[in-house]
Amino acid sequence: MPHMHVAGSIHADAMAASPKWLTRPADVNALDAALWPTGTVRSEAGELTVAGHSASALAAKWGSPLYLIDEAAFRANASAFRKAFAGWDVYYAGKAFLCRGVARWVAEEGLGLDVCSGGELAVARGAGFPPERTGFHGNNKSTDELRAAISLGIGRVIVDSLDEIERIEALAEELATTVKVLVRVTTGVEAHTHEYIATAHEDQKFGFSILGGHALMALVRCSTSPWLTLAGVHSHIGSQIFDGSGFEVAIHRTMRVMAQFRDATGETLRELNLGGGFGIAYTAADQPLPLTDLAASFREAIDHESRGFGFGQLRVALEPGRAIVGPASFALYTVGTVKVVELDGGAARVYVSVDGGMSDNIRPALYAAEYSAVLANRASDSPPVLCRVVGKHCEGGDILVRDVFLPADIQPGDLIAVPGAGAYARSMASNYNHLTRPPVVALAGERSYPLLRRETLEDLLALDVG
Amino acid sequence: MPHMHVAGSIHADAMAASPKWLTRPADVNALDAALWPTGTVRSEAGELTVAGHSASALAAKWGSPLYLIDEAAFRANASAFRKAFAGWDVYYAGKAFLCRGVARWVAEEGLGLDVCSGGELAVARGAGFPPERTGFHGNNKSTDELRAAISLGIGRVIVDSLDEIERIEALAEELATTVKVLVRVTTGVEAHTHEYIATAHEDQKFGFSILGGHALMALVRCSTSPWLTLAGVHSHIGSQIFDGSGFEVAIHRTMRVMAQFRDATGETLRELNLGGGFGIAYTAADQPLPLTDLAASFREAIDHESRGFGFGQLRVALEPGRAIVGPASFALYTVGTVKVVELDGGAARVYVSVDGGMSDNIRPALYAAEYSAVLANRASDSPPVLCRVVGKHCEGGDILVRDVFLPADIQPGDLIAVPGAGAYARSMASNYNHLTRPPVVALAGERSYPLLRRETLEDLLALDVG
Numbered sequence: 001m002p003h004m005h006v007a008g009s010i011h012a013d014a015m016a017a018s019p020k021w022l023t024r025p026a027d028v029n030a031l032d033a034a035l036w037p038t039g040t041v042r043s044e045a046g047e048l049t050v051a052g053h054s055a056s057a058l059a060a061k062w063g064s065p066l067y068l069i070d071e072a073a074f075r076a077n078a079s080a081f082r083k084a085f086a087g088w089d090v091y092y093a094g095k096a097f098l099c100r101g102v103a104r105w106v107a108e109e110g111l112g113l114d115v116c117s118g119g120e121l122a123v124a125r126g127a128g129f130p131p132e133r134t135g136f137h138g139n140n141k142s143t144d145e146l147r148a149a150i151s152l153g154i155g156r157v158i159v160d161s162l163d164e165i166e167r168i169e170a171l172a173e174e175l176a177t178t179v180k181v182l183v184r185v186t187t188g189v190e191a192h193t194h195e196y197i198a199t200a201h202e203d204q205k206f207g208f209s210i211l212g213g214h215a216l217m218a219l220v221r222c223s224t225s226p227w228l229t230l231a232g233v234h235s236h237i238g239s240q241i242f243d244g245s246g247f248e249v250a251i252h253r254t255m256r257v258m259a260q261f262r263d264a265t266g267e268t269l270r271e272l273n274l275g276g277g278f279g280i281a282y283t284a285a286d287q288p289l290p291l292t293d294l295a296a297s298f299r300e301a302i303d304h305e306s307r308g309f310g311f312g313q314l315r316v317a318l319e320p321g322r323a324i325v326g327p328a329s330f331a332l333y334t335v336g337t338v339k340v341v342e343l344d345g346g347a348a349r350v351y352v353s354v355d356g357g358m359s360d361n362i363r364p365a366l367y368a369a370e371y372s373a374v375l376a377n378r379a380s381d382s383p384p385v386l387c388r389v390v391g392k393h394c395e396g397g398d399i400l401v402r403d404v405f406l407p408a409d410i411q412p413g414d415l416i417a418v419p420g421a422g423a424y425a426r427s428m429a430s431n432y433n434h435l436t437r438p439p440v441v442a443l444a445g446e447r448s449y450p451l452l453r454r455e456t457l458e459d460l461l462a463l464d465v466g
Numbered sequence: 467m468p469h470m471h472v473a474g475s476i477h478a479d480a481m482a483a484s485p486k487w488l489t490r491p492a493d494v495n496a497l498d499a500a501l502w503p504t505g506t507v508r509s510e511a512g513e514l515t516v517a518g519h520s521a522s523a524l525a526a527k528w529g530s531p532l533y534l535i536d537e538a539a540f541r542a543n544a545s546a547f548r549k550a551f552a553g554w555d556v557y558y559a560g561k562a563f564l565c566r567g568v569a570r571w572v573a574e575e576g577l578g579l580d581v582c583s584g585g586e587l588a589v590a591r592g593a594g595f596p597p598e599r600t601g602f603h604g605n606n607k608s609t610d611e612l613r614a615a616i617s618l619g620i621g622r623v624i625v626d627s628l629d630e631i632e633r634i635e636a637l638a639e640e641l642a643t644t645v646k647v648l649v650r651v652t653t654g655v656e657a658h659t660h661e662y663i664a665t666a667h668e669d670q671k672f673g674f675s676i677l678g679g680h681a682l683m684a685l686v687r688c689s690t691s692p693w694l695t696l697a698g699v700h701s702h703i704g705s706q707i708f709d710g711s712g713f714e715v716a717i718h719r720t721m722r723v724m725a726q727f728r729d730a731t732g733e734t735l736r737e738l739n740l741g742g743g744f745g746i747a748y749t750a751a752d753q754p755l756p757l758t759d760l761a762a763s764f765r766e767a768i769d770h771e772s773r774g775f776g777f778g779q780l781r782v783a784l785e786p787g788r789a790i791v792g793p794a795s796f797a798l799y800t801v802g803t804v805k806v807v808e809l810d811g812g813a814a815r816v817y818v819s820v821d822g823g824m825s826d827n828i829r830p831a832l833y834a835a836e837y838s839a840v841l842a843n844r845a846s847d848s849p850p851v852l853c854r855v856v857g858k859h860c861e862g863g864d865i866l867v868r869d870v871f872l873p874a875d876i877q878p879g880d881l882i883a884v885p886g887a888g889a890y891a892r893s894m895a896s897n898y899n900h901l902t903r904p905p906v907v908a909l910a911g912e913r914s915y916p917l918l919r920r921e922t923l924e925d926l927l928a929l930d931v932g
Contacts (some may be wrong), residue, residue, distance in 0.1 A: 101932025119900025140858035336606035338766035353606035392606035434585025466567025
């Protein structure tokens with residue numbers, strides 16, 4: 001079939017300029033070990049093979065598009081956090097990706113679980129996740145959600161507003177119990193990738209500002225309530241962070257408000273939850289700190305501030321989500337069309353359209369998030385060309401991978417794999433254009449099994465009652 | 467209850483600066499007629515009342531959050547397009563919002579329907595929508611989707627790539643039929659709000675570029691295929707457009723390629739589809755052209771170019787989606803928390819958290835789309851304060867209305883209504899944080915009835931098979 005094969009129709013030197021962080025690969029078939037679960041290889045036949053499963057076998061068995069999670073890699077990532085931060089509490093942030101199977105893995109690996117809605121709580125409950133190891137987040141938890149959580153015996157509620165404190169008190173009275181709470185504070189630190197911004201005030205919906213005394217007031221409010229057991233303070237500074245220095249500032253500021261509370265009340269708070277936001281590698285340009293280095297710098301900062309403020313041993317907690325599920329996961333798509341689009345100035349861009357898109361991964365459109373991709377069903381001896389992997393939605397911004405080098409002979413029917421797509425992709429997926437959402441399949445040794453099944457048109461149309 | 471009432475705790479002069487386009491309302495209870503369906507009023511009791519239904523009655527009957535569509539307003543908008551562009555074909559763009567009920571309204575109002583997936587096609591089919599009045603869009607239609615469309619006798623396939631042309635030919639042969647097609651061309655014109663950009667080439671996934679001869683080549687390719695009936699050309703230049711001048715350039719360029727085709731083949735193409743993108747008012751700052759003015763300028767441009775290129779009467783088509791459903795719709799939320807957040811420089815912002823968020827309307831986060839909101843369940847004699855309406859998701863970017871003046875006494879339990887939220891909100895909705903998606907309810911005289919029912923946790927967990 002006379003497809004517009006890019007090597008034939010456009011010379012490599014007329015290709016669009018690649019972004020600075022992206023270099024033309026010496027070997028377009030190479031797999032960057034930093035982006036894939038341990039043990040991922042190209043088979044002798046040239047196929048991407050994860051946990052022993054070839055891309056084409058997975059697509060044949062489970063269809064396309066498809067999310068995959070290597071169970072061993074997920075467990076290893078969870079376990080690595082537990083070990084690197086031994087003695088601390090590690091909560092898996094369910095918002096990154098949660099289902100019953102994942103909740104069970106988290107429980108078995110000895111981690112806690114963060115939920116932030118009644119729905120996430122229901123999943124945890126369905127998996128038999130220990131409620132006492134569960135934390136409940138959110139700036140606007142409803143009375144029904146709080147009632148469900150408190151009735152279950154939730155470990156900690158991270159309280160976010162005075163309205164919520166009143167709501168919890170009323171429920172605790174109704175249910176004749178007390179509720180253990182952390183107070184979410186805003187430190188003025190906002191971190192992302194290699195930067196952090198530290199201001200006095202934060203213009204955001206979450207928590208109680210330390211400056212202006214709101215956090216201290218909320219702490220005192222909780223500590224004097226007969227219905228609440230105030231355990232400590234919670235701070236969350238951002239997402240996809242590659243640098244520990246923002247955390248250091250946040251640690252100092254949260255400890256300072258804990259000291260102010262001690263000075264005001266004579267009580268010492270024992271828990272400090274530093275939230276999540278630990279960055280992962282989506283592309284070769286992303287270089288997360290090794291977990292052991294991160295743990296060492298955290299411990300040093302905590303110890304330093306703890307000594308400075310005269311605290312003893314604190315109970316510290318973290319909430320990684322993406323950092324556990326992301327590197328264990330990938331998405332698989334089938335190429336539908338390949339199109340060479342001429343650009344102004346004589347350059348060209350190869351648009352590779354796949355059978356999914358912004359409905360199954362909104363992050364590139366929503367955050368301009370960068371991903372990478374590889375040809376998955378075969379190796380190729382064609383030269384690398386700069387491509388843009390796009391979806392099938394009726395929208396120009398429907399981009400999955402903005403810039404990636406793929407072999408010039410890429411063609412309809414090929415499979416493409418996108419590493420890291422297990423975090424915040426299925427969990428934010430939509431049915432835009434009435435596309436049904438792909439399944440999430442676990443790879444476990446020789447087995448593969450569904451965590452979430454593929455949504456069907458019947459599922460979708462079941463809501464259409466008009 | 468001692469909520470942090472904003473009038474009490476923060477003086478109006480310490481509020482955050484409002485954006486330039488937003489002015490402090492003289493009457494915070496006033497309803498901007500440009501943003502609401504005809505006949506929307508505040509009742510004597512002060513309630514927002516649409517098509518005779520008060521906000522609190524709707525919330526009591528259907529729950530919260532909730533999308534609402536005034537059926538009469540939808541039909542009036544559809545009918546207004548049909549009348550303003552009498553003699554042209556008007557296709558409702560289903561991607562804005564589609565369900566069986568809406569497809570039936572569209573059919574009854576005499577419009578055609580655009581779909582861009584097998585799922586949207588299935589909805590149309592379920593509604594008994596005439597296939598011959600249906601157009602099928604998409605840059606990567608699958609073979610299965612095309613087979614379903616062709617088998618049904620779809621009116622027009624808007625072809626987007628050479629890969630797709632081959633796919634359609636193979637299916638037409640398999641099904642022993644011919645397929646009527648339009649060729650989607652890119653004109654280099656990209657329009658949005660009050661601007662358009664005209665370049666030679668467009669860096670986007672859709673269609674065939676006119677420059678470089680790709681569009682002409684595709685037209686010739688289709689016209690010489692025994693399996694295709696080439697009807698004409700399709701061009702789509704953008705979204706939320708308030709100014710007709712981008713269309714004029716696109717009309718000129720599409721007609722020019724039609725003339726080139728005539729010169730090359732001796733055949734004259736008779737159909738020109740100009741796509742959609744007609745802007746609506748989400749806030750007082752948005753001022754769409756009256757439809758009759760838009761129609762007049764379109765007709766003038768078409769007639770002018772038609773004379774210039776020596777074409778006779780053309781069959782022209784448009785594809786409004788948002789412009790039909792948006793102004794007929796709104797969303798209703800319940801306030802959960804109200805928080806005054808101090809900003810640097812002594813200012814403050816009131817964060818009003820509601821029981822939905824980026825899962826039911828991703829557009830503010832995705833496109834920085836501006837919306838407005840009103841207190842819906844009552845009138846207030848409190849002064850207006852600048853607020854930010856945010857959702858309940860665990861994410862800082864979870865904003866629904868970035869800047870809006872609401873009464874200073876707004877409090878938990880109040881209802882808030884956001885006009886225009888029926889377009890691209892439910893259709894792009896997710897289950898982020900395991901929130902279930904709100905129902906879409908039609909208002910029809912004294913009746914209200916569900917188009918899409920509320921999603922339940924059971925629906926969600928039915929996919930969780932692990």
